Amino acid sequence: MKFVIVGGSIAAYTAYKTLKNIDSSFDIKVISKERFKPYSKMLLPYLIGSDELSKGLFYEVESEDIILNDKAVKIDTDSKTVKTNRGLSINYDKLFIATGAEADMPQYNGDYSDASVAVVRNIEDVEKIKRQTASCKGKNAVMVGAGLVTLEVGWALVKAGFSVIYIVRSNRILSQILDMESSEMVQKYIERNFPVKFIKESDVEFIEEKDNGVCVRLTTKKEINGCVIVVGKGVKPNVDFLEGSSIKTLNGGMDVNGYMQTNNKDAYAAGDAAAFEDVADNSKKVHPIWPVAVEQAKSAAKNMAGIKTYHMPEFSRNALPVFGITIFTGGISNKNQFDVYKASLTNEYRKIILKNGVLKGFVLIGDIGNFGAYTHIAKRKIKVGDKINKLLYGSLNINRL
Numbered sequence: 389m390k391f392v393i394v395g396g397s398i399a400a401y402t403a404y405k406t407l408k409n410i411d412s413s414f415d416i417k418v419i420s421k422e423r424f425k426p427y428s429k430m431l432l433p434y435l436i437g438s439d440e441l442s443k444g445l446f447y448e449v450e451s452e453d454i455i456l457n458d459k460a461v462k463i464d465t466d467s468k469t470v471k472t473n474r475g476l477s478i479n480y481d482k483l484f485i486a487t488g489a490e491a492d493m494p495q496y497n498g499d500y501s502d503a504s505v506a507v508v509r510n511i512e513d514v515e516k517i518k519r520q521t522a523s524c525k526g527k528n529a530v531m532v533g534a535g536l537v538t539l540e541v542g543w544a545l546v547k548a549g550f551s552v553i554y555i556v557r558s559n560r561i562l563s564q565i566l567d568m569e570s571s572e573m574v575q576k577y578i579e580r581n582f583p584v585k586f587i588k589e590s591d592v593e594f595i596e597e598k599d600n601g602v603c604v605r606l607t608t609k610k611e612i613n614g615c616v617i618v619v620g621k622g623v624k625p626n627v628d629f630l631e632g633s634s635i636k637t638l639n640g641g642m643d644v645n646g647y648m649q650t651n652n653k654d655a656y657a658a659g660d661a662a663a664f665e666d667v668a669d670n671s672k673k674v675h676p677i678w679p680v681a682v683e684q685a686k687s688a689a690k691n692m693a694g695i696k697t698y699h700m701p702e703f704s705r706n707a708l709p710v711f712g713i714t715i716f717t718g719g720i721s722n723k724n725q726f727d728v729y730k731a732s733l734t735n736e737y738r739k740i741i742l743k744n745g746v747l748k749g750f751v752l753i754g755d756i757g758n759f760g761a762y763t764h765i766a767k768r769k770i771k772v773g774d775k776i777n778k779l780l781y782g783s784l785n786i787n788r789l
């Protein structure tokens with residue numbers, strides 16, 4: 389049996405490792421467009437403040453099992469072949485696609501070079517930010533967007549001695565996961581305690597390079613100077629190379645069933661490039677977080693090896709430990725719909741959303757308690773209408789539900 393894995397990060401590595409654990413003699417080829425062996429994208433923000441790449445960043449794949457610096461450009465599911473940019477044609481019995489996502493980079497008006505404007509998705513992006521900021525310690529860094537990644541990057545830059553200014557188009561920070569009340573609480577806490585400022589309801593109009601740095605003119609005509617601009621405007625699954633293949637996409641990602649199988653029986657997918665069922669709204673969507681990529685890749689690898697493994701529908705969630713505060717959200721968390729219950733203290737906030745007694749969403753800020761329990765009960769649709777106080781104030785024991 390020959391396995392081909394396309395991708396160079398956690399889902400690709402997890403599938404490789406799982407297959408090797410099942411049978412170390414399996415013939416596996418990993419194709420990655422990266423220069424490096426698989427590494428953790430989640431650790432990238434931490435590298436900004438450190439001079440050396442941290443230990444634990446890379447994952448070991450035998451050199452003879454991996455092709456680096458080459459990318460899959462075409463999949464032919466009839467001949468079961470992957471074609472690469474460098475002209476290789478590799479046959480498979482089972483294919484695993486873990487091509488993840490790329491950061492969106494809007495084209496801004498202005499007069500600037502690529503070097504001054506970065507996203508954070510791979511090691512080269514971090515190297516760019518480090519080069520740009522190396523000569524201007526103590527100045528501003530400008531973040532466009534105040535989402536999960538830009539908050540992590542801003543926190544890393546604050547720890548490295550920078551002041552950070554966020555330009556936020558929406559009326560609140562973390563608008564994808566927080567409601568107005570919790571967003572304002574987090575914003576006030578950060579601005580009070582750190583050299584950080586959020587400029588909301590504003591966007592970039594023009595960028596120019598100036599005085600060894602960059603100057604951003606906002607739609608409000610205000611000008612901000614900084615060393616570097618880091619843009620966090622969302623991500624897009626890497627599925628373009630599937631054009632012309634029989635593998636179908638849905639809502640941006642590869643459409644996979646409960647066995648992580650695409651519509652083609654020999655092609656599997658997982659992680660940031662796969663659209664998988666979600667229990668909160670019964671839709672299929674991409675769940676772009678680390679633990680989901682790991683668990684989905686394990687299930688996919690087992691199924692590819694013939695060990696039938698059903699993967700439970702996901703419940704979207706996010707964990708964000710930044711600026712000394714921890715935020716954990718799940719499901720419908722940025723809206724107030726169905727039955728909403730809230731509790732708040734200084735720098736602490738809990739909100740749960742129930743529909744017919746089933747947990748559809750939550751926000752936990754500060755002491756996030758036994759946060760795994762919230763995902764556990766939401767995924768399994770366990771009725772918790774009689775446990776509202778425990779969900780809001782106490783800690784849950786999932787064995788007693």
Ligand SMILES: Cc1cc2nc3c(=O)[nH]c(=O)nc-3n(C[C@H](O)[C@H](O)[C@H](O)COP(=O)(O)OP(=O)(O)OC[C@H]3O[C@@H](n4cnc5c(N)ncnc54)[C@H](O)[C@@H]3O)c2cc1C
Pocket residue numbers: 394395396397398399400419420421422428429430431432433458459460461486487488489490508509510537540626629658659660661675676677678679681707708
């Ligand atoms: C800066 C940052 C911080 C994050 N922080 C958190 C966090 O705190 N918590 C959390 O849960 N999640 C976090 N995430 C999200 C998490 O890292 C992703 O969910 C996870 O990396 C998804 O893994 P993946 O293997 O599916 O895809 P990716 O990590 O996107 O990897 C895809 C890989 O495939 C390669 N590739 C793409 N196309 C091709 C091709 N055609 N041929 C060959 N190779 C290809 C890419 O180069 C890449 O190496 C963060 C992500 C980033 C970028």
